[in-house]
Amino acid sequence: MKFRPIGPAALPGCAGEHLLQKAYGTADRAERFYRDQVLDHLNPEMVEFVGRMEMAFVGTADAAGECDASFRAGPPGFLHVLDSRRVAYPEYRGNGVLASLGNISENPHVALLMIDFVRDLIGLHVNGRAAIVDDVVLRRDHPALPVADERGRAPERWVVVHVEEAYVHCRKHIPRLRPVSRDRDWGSDDTRRKGGDYFGVRARQNAPVAGRR
Structure with a gap:
């Protein structure tokens, strides 16, 4: 959304946003949100x-x-x-x-x-x-x-x-989380422990190819 002062012909949001609000019947709800929250x-x-x-x-x-x-x-x-x-x-x-x-x-x-x-x-x-x-x-x-x-x-x-x-x-569907220790293996040389190659991209790229020496 791009904020514009609310008036008879001006609302926050892009043209596509407003067109879809009309198409899907949400324009009244959207205008209330713009006026009350933005x-x-x-x-x-x-x-x-x-x-x-x-x-x-x-x-x-x-x-x-x-x-x-x-x-x-x-x-x-x-x-x-x-x-x-x-x-x-x-x-x-x-x-x-x-x-x-x-x-x-x-x-x-x-x-x-x-x-x-x-x-x-x-x-x-x-x-x-x-x-x-x-x-x-x-x-x-x-x-x-x-x-x-x-x-x-x-x-x-x-x-x-x-x-x-x-x-x-809005808070709907936001899960409640509990803070825990933030200790990390920052001093480790083990990339996996640090999380730098968690998905194994580097490991696979560096893996030997069959038939090559």
């Missing part, structure tokens, strides 16, 4: 919610519309609300693919989904336009940004999302 900023309750989240799902697409869904996690506060219209999340050293950042460099539209699986069983969608900002640059204006995560990793850069839409994800 904002173009974060209200205080949303700010509090974002501040206690420990994970988020990130949706991006490149210039051709090829999509990628990614996962980000950290201690409460790793999603940092800069103000009511901007949310930032850190990017650390990873596998070097930079799929999400690559998409954002071509197409700034981004979707964040945060879900509270533990306490309230509710979610928050934040859609908007993203910019990639180096850590040192963003920290000049926002010195309260977290310096490192719980494993001591320092952010290399940040994705700053300029909020265009913020709305609830």
Whole structure:
């Protein structure tokens, strides 16, 4: 959805969304949702919610519309609300693919989904336009940004999302989860134990081929 002020001829959402609402008879329900739940900023309750989240799902697409869904996690506060219209999340050293950042460099539209699986069983969608900002640059204006995560990793850069839409994800079907220890075999050289080759892709690619020496 793309947020537009609600009026007689203007509603949030794309043309296809509105056409299907008419075709499927959901236009009245959709309009109530737009009016009651969709904002173009974060209200205080949303700010509090974002501040206690420990994970988020990130949706991006490149210039051709090829999509990628990614996962980000950290201690409460790793999603940092800069103000009511901007949310930032850190990017650390990873596998070097930079799929999400690559998409954002071509197409700034981004979707964040945060879900509270533990306490309230509710979610928050934040859609908007993203910019990639180096850590040192963003920290000049926002010195309260977290310096490192719980494993001591320092952010290399940040994705700053300029909020265009913020709305609830209802609790229906959200499972309740229980937090457990986050200990991982990060110091191990065993790729399988670390989860880096959980699906056996590398193992199969490196397996000897019959008849070859």
